[in-house]
Amino acid sequence: MALGRPLAINIEHMGFRYPDNEKASFANLNLEVAEGTRFGLFGPNGAGKTTLMNLMTGVLCPNEGNIKLLGQETGKQNKEVNKLFGFVPQDFSFYQELSPTQNLEFFGAWAGLNQQQITDRTNELLHILGLEDVRNKPVEKFSGGMKRRVNLAIGVIHNPQVLFLDEPTVGVDVHTRAAIIGYLHELNKSGTTLIYTSHQLNEAEDLCEYIAMIDEGNIITQGHINEVLKTHDHHSLEDLFINLTGKAYRD
Numbered sequence: 001m002a003l004g005r006p007l008a009i010n011i012e013h014m015g016f017r018y019p020d021n022e023k024a025s026f027a028n029l030n031l032e033v034a035e036g037t038r039f040g041l042f043g044p045n046g047a048g049k050t051t052l053m054n055l056m057t058g059v060l061c062p063n064e065g066n067i068k069l070l071g072q073e074t075g076k077q078n079k080e081v082n083k084l085f086g087f088v089p090q091d092f093s094f095y096q097e098l099s100p101t102q103n104l105e106f107f108g109a110w111a112g113l114n115q116q117q118i119t120d121r122t123n124e125l126l127h128i129l130g131l132e133d134v135r136n137k138p139v140e141k142f143s144g145g146m147k148r149r150v151n152l153a154i155g156v157i158h159n160p161q162v163l164f165l166d167e168p169t170v171g172v173d174v175h176t177r178a179a180i181i182g183y184l185h186e187l188n189k190s191g192t193t194l195i196y197t198s199h200q201l202n203e204a205e206d207l208c209e210y211i212a213m214i215d216e217g218n219i220i221t222q223g224h225i226n227e228v229l230k231t232h233d234h235h236s237l238e239d240l241f242i243n244l245t246g247k248a249y250r251d
């Protein structure tokens with residue numbers, strides 16, 4: 001994908017199976033994501049999107065093959081590689097009883113920022129994400145949309161080169177969705193590679209340049225979104241998704 005550009009992610013012949021699961025989640029999976037792109041990973045419930053995100057970020061380790069992030073192998077407790085990426089997980093990753101400021105101070109320090117960097121970045125992110133008025137209130141009292149924005153702020157506190165986002169807008173209203181997607185476009189314009197997964201396919205069409213669809217651990221189509229839609233003769237990701245994955249429940 002995006003031939004000629006260096007790779008943010010390079011997965012080669014990757015196999016993975018959860019220890020308590022008889023069936024392998026992935027076998028001989030190959031995937032490339034070029035630096036600076038906006039990449040979306042889609043698939044039905046249980047297709048393996050979160051598992052693949054966790055493999056790409058080193059939370060899980062492949063049983064076979066390898067995964068490189070910006071040229072460095074993940075999943076080896078490699079502290080250097082950990083500084084290069086941010087992860088906005090599907091489940092909230094912050095401390096509910098702490099305020100946004102306290103959470104950002106904690107995660108900023110954990111990411112290796114000094115006090116001045118933490119203060120500057122916290123002020124910047126609270127402003128961009130509309131959280132200044134509630135900066136000192138406990139996050140547990142926040143709406144779902146505000147919690148999603150705190151989750152995002154934590155993922156980008158250290159200005160990562162690659163940002164992984166696992167369903168970053170689930171459960172938010174139209175305003176928050178537009179604000180989050182707008183901010184992700186801005187991040188990408190400043191050079192951040194986005195690796196995103198969602199069930200919101202309209203939103204994905206707005207955000208993603210390159211896509212891959214997976215089903216039962218296999219990539220069933222991938223490429224530039226316009227090329228993929230053209231190849232399969234569909235006008236929307238939703239039509240393509242239903243056409244390729246069928247209409248049966250998967251969970």
Ligand SMILES: Nc1ncnc2c1ncn2[C@@H]1O[C@H](COP(=O)(O)OP(=O)(O)OP(=O)(O)O)[C@@H](O)[C@H]1O
Nearest residue numbers: 018020021025043044045046047048049050051052
């Ligand atoms: N910790 C685990 N142990 C064993 N099996 C797991 C574990 N986590 C996920 N799985 C299985 O791996 C498969 C892929 O799950 P995963 O959560 O990655 O899918 P997903 O595409 O992210 O689904 P969703 O869209 O519902 O979030 C499923 O069959 C799931 O049951």
